[in-house]
Amino acid sequence: MKESFFRSMTWLHTWVGLLLCWLLFLIFFAGTISFFRHEISLWNQPAVHSIDHNKQQQQTLIESGLKYLDRAAPEANRWWIGLPSNRQPELQVSHRHTQGEGKRDKWIDERLDPNTLSPVEGLIETKGGNFFYRLHFDLHYMDRKLARWLVCFASLFMLIALISGIVIHKRIFKDLFQFRPQKGVRAWLDAHNLSSVLALPFHLMITYTGLITLIFMLFPNPAETLYEDGLKGFRADFYPERQRIDASDIKVNYPAFTAAFTHFYQNWPEQKIKRVIVDHPSNAAVNIKIYGDNGTLIRDEYPYWQYSGTTGELLKTARLDPSNAEVLYGGMIAVHSGRLAHPGLRWLYFICGIAGCIMIASGCIMWAKRIRERLKPTQTASFGLKLVETLNVATIMGLPLATAGFFYANRLLPADMVARADNEVLTFFLVWLATALFTCVFRDKRAWHWLAYSNAVVWLLLPVCNALTTDGNLVTYILDGKWILASFDLAFIATALVFYLQAKKLAAKVTVNKRVVNKSPRATAEQRA
Incomplete structure (x- = not known):
């Protein structure tokens, strides 16, 4: 036997x-x-190799990125700002534009020198490490x-x-x-x-x-049992920041960034920011999304704050105090990807x-x-x-x-x-x-x-x-x-x-x-x- x-x-x-x-x-x-x-x-982007270590405060970088996007792409349906790190020395600013019916929105990526706050010249189109x-x-x-x-x-x-x-x-x-x-x-x-x-x-x-990382594709039944909308409902609950925000016909001149960030820094002064996303910056549906930086914490998703862009009022937060299930699930994905390393x-x-x-x-x-x-x-x-x-x-x-x-x-x-x-x-x-x-x-x-x-x-x-x-x-x-x-x-x-x-x-x-x-x-x- x-x-x-x-x-x-x-x-x-x-x-x-x-x-x-x-x-x-x-x-x-x-x-x-x-x-x-x-x-x-x-390595794939030689134009950023000459950028020295960032000496600017994150609040200054965010303000500069928002002002740059307001000048460069006021009619975009989304702004995206990624703050510099040791692995990515440039200030990343991107804007997304609506295309014709049936076509995917178009992203335009730009890079700023975080020390001079001016656009980096000589950028090339490359997928970089994201390809692998x-x-x-x-x-x-x-x-x-x-x-x-x-x-x-x-x-x-x-x-x-x-x-x-x-x-x-x-x-x-x-x-x-x-x-x-x-x-x-x-x-x-x-x-x-x-x-x-x-x-x-x-x-x-x-x-x-x-x-x-693909567990809900292999075993969707628990989510489909607990939520009326199945996996769609689960993702709406677990990833509130990914839910689509419909545009408005009412225009606004400039979102209430000052009020939103003043509230954020007063309540979470020690929190480092990973990225900032602004949905519909030119109309009344504007939302400001702030993502915290996990650093070396064993977490996959970032803590998240969402503000109204018209009043600067805090609308919702996510993952500030994650449950044990969220910590376990996110921790396994973080360990797999090595983002904590x-x-x-x-x-x-x-x-x-x-x-x-x-x-x-x-x-x-x-x-x-x-x-x-x-x-x-x-x-x-x-x-x-x-x-x-x-x-x-x-x-x-x-x-x-x-x-x-x-x-x-x-x-x-x-x-x-x-x-x-x-x-x-x-x-x-x-x-x-x-x-x-x-x-x-x-x-x-x-x-x-x-x-x-x-x-x-x-x-x-x-x-x-x-x-x-x-x-x-x-x-x-x-x-x-x-x-x-x-x-x-x-x-x-x-x-x-x-x-x-x-x-x-x-x-x-x-x-x-x-x-x-x-x-x-x-x-x-x-x-x-």
Whole structure:
């Protein structure tokens, strides 16, 4: 009974892990990069690199942003102000305009230097780190609802694979200290065990909390039972700030900002503000929404105050004193996204995410190697094995190459290109597609070898490309104390080094294999003939 149980758990772990492993690798890969999405957005926008640390008070910044929006877009249906932070040094001001019937409203984003309060010149259109963040759960070029269902199923498969992996691991702590390189499949097994066990708490946490972020899509019945409008009613109750406010035909000259902010600062003087949103600033339906900054608190949604824009009266608040259920739910989402994390913790998240990628990749490779080793000399590989090997190379080597292509596109595409941000994303997927097509032709070690060298070259040249297309480089970043930008160049070089070492190791294996093949009896007979 015990033997059959472990055998069934092994079967479950193998097939649940294999069936969606390439989608899981994409989710883990994009999610890992997303822990630095604001830093990527900063790197992708060279025009803001010269902004020094903000020295203005938040009240001054908000007043300046509101005055700028009143001059630049008085007829917009929404104003949006995002205050500077260490990860986003600029003052962000955006305005939304109503388009024709059946068309989505158009957002126009602008940036102000928080020290001079003047517009930043030379901004380019880019999705920045938000591309990887959305790719993590929306998968891009796909219906959003379908994509999220796929991500849910993949996460469920991942959770089952983790739990079944724990069950079948008889020597879970011993394997943590065991690694046998140059041992073929055993080396991949050790890499799989090491990356799994070393970051096991993170893997369990990130998978389970990932499911929690979409829990009401998986289990809508509680909300549909408690609320007459179902999920719509639940969201109206839980997210009051997201409810649509209808415009009025009565015009107003300038909203009552002074009265609203005076009341706010008198009652919550120590509260830092994350953003300010003004709905319908030019008519009597105007509302002023203030979002507090959570800092490092384990919360996802921000505390919220809503004021009447005509009288400055406080209309409603949300999440100032959240319930235990709100704290638990929001805390799980905050832990998953890493929004609470300071730089050191964010790097720990990143390292554990890389361990997750290694765990998934080593499992895929190990399965293919085991099947190929079991083939007899007269047997040919099945279609399933060829498909797995192709997907392994295309996904594991293609995604890093495509990511480098995304960064190159950001630096090399013309600044005035139409739909420039979309073309950055298109470059990512075209590079990935080219890698997949290349892999269809070369599935053996040559593909791994050549793609490892390709990754090494493109990642090593990224700091050079950055230095040639912007006013900064690794040396100036270090001298100026711009460590976020310097860390990008250092990370690019480190990535290139990892791929170079991998390419050297693969080159040695290819040489050994050629010698073995040439010395085989069959090859000797062919040479004599």
